[in-house]
Amino acid sequence: MSDVKAKIISLGGKEWIKGDMHRVYIDNGIHNILRAEEGLNEVSFGERNNKVWFDVAKNAVLRSYKQSKNPTIEIQY
Numbered sequence: 001m002s003d004v005k006a007k008i009i010s011l012g013g014k015e016w017i018k019g020d021m022h023r024v025y026i027d028n029g030i031h032n033i034l035r036a037e038e039g040l041n042e043v044s045f046g047e048r049n050n051k052v053w054f055d056v057a058k059n060a061v062l063r064s065y066k067q068s069k070n071p072t073i074e075i076q077y
Helices: 003-010 028-037
Strands: 014-018 021-026 050-055 060-065 072-076
Touching (some): 003 050, 028 072
């Protein structure tokens, strides 16, 4: 298990695996903890329209707005 994945799960992230997709979904609180560790400002995305997750294969935190096919990289490890 990667250190980042383990940390996110310990903070309350929800692991999800399907086929070749391996993600840990996070909320704004966890997202802002990770952003602060990288020296980035806090953000507040509407959790109803935005999904934020750690993608294990990409080793990055991504955000998708309204089920967008092209998620935005928020943090790259």
